Amino acid sequence: MSNSNLVCPLCQCSTPRHYHTDERRQFWQCETCSLVFVEPSQRPLPEQEKALYDCHQNDVFDIRYRQFLSRLATPLLARVKPNSSGLDFGCGPGPALAAILTERGHHISVYDPFFAPCTIVLQDHYDFITCTEAIEHFHQPEKEWNTWMTLLKPQGYLGLMTGLVQSPSQFARWHYKLDPTHVSFFSRETFEFLAHRDGLTLEFFGSDAILLQRK
Template identity: 60%
Template sequence: MQPCPLCAGDNTRHYHTDTRRTYYQCQRCSLVFVDEVARLGPDDEKAVYDQHRNVPDDMGYRRFLSRLADPLLERLPQHASDGLDFGSGPGPVLAMMLMQAGYTMACYDPYYQPDRRVLERQYDFITCTEAIEHFYQPSLAWQQWDTLLKPGGWLGVMTKLVTDQAAFSRWHYKNDPTHVSFFSRDTFEFLAAQSSLELEFVGNDVILMRKPLL
């Protein structure tokens, strides 16, 4: 069995196999992840992302993103000003929305916004919408976020959550070939406990975490 790409646990078990891929689950942090042999190469992965058409004037998409933006903005303290949209994709609509709300935003995406200089400073909040499920090595992103987030800062993640094996077998979300890491409530509770973060679940797919003050 492959070690967990999130917590490096070596107690993983077979979770599901379909016609294209095999999935494992970590028994320590509950992450479900794709067999590494089924991962796409960089060119094929980017070709899928290039098909996305997320534009600022798409009001339906803005409403979708507001499910994270609105509760995050309600929780940000008055002194918060700087945010980072991590995994912003080809159309950083969320960053534009937050800029319109008065915040200074930086964007990072390994394909579309690859300037790593934005990863050399800290932020009052970090957003990651519909991106964490694409991470081959989510442990690296988690370590980066811990460094990038100021004490007292907020992390907002949007991703669909695993519930159980039976539902997973029928789940359309797993069929996207670029989706390789699948989180559950148990996974986020594990991460929050490991890093002493405050944790809130908002609806079915929005996760908010606050880093403790020093």
């Protein structure tokens, strides 16, 4: 099992180590940032991704979905100033978080490569950026992360929701890795690496909500 041609899609480290193999895919872990990622040749094609995303039922007015998103929305709303500008990145077909934040008086733009692909919104700057249950889908998360760092204003917030890798044994039995569109798996150590590298403060809320602030 060779890693001679592999580089980490987040930090570009060239010495990943084998992490896990199941019946469908191989997973590698970066020695520098701890990102776990799928063997590049086993990532889904865009049309395969879109077909699966079209099956998602993310209703903007679904009470249970809003409660789920409140795990990030609540701490974020407690910190941002009134009438702030925000970008919901990877909003999907039902941008419920954008609706929640708009209802609270903030000015929200949305972007999604499949469902809201207008790139004009990526030319502005924002007081906060959110990305809920999308970062695990990124094939080259370095690209999106660098975009966020460009768009985020000084003292701006980056709010994320994603399942977190805890250990090899947890990963082996983790349902989260079974979704074929999940290809990048973050851990607390990965976010600690990014926060330290890029000068961000970092807070975790529960098992899957992460809030970073540009200093």
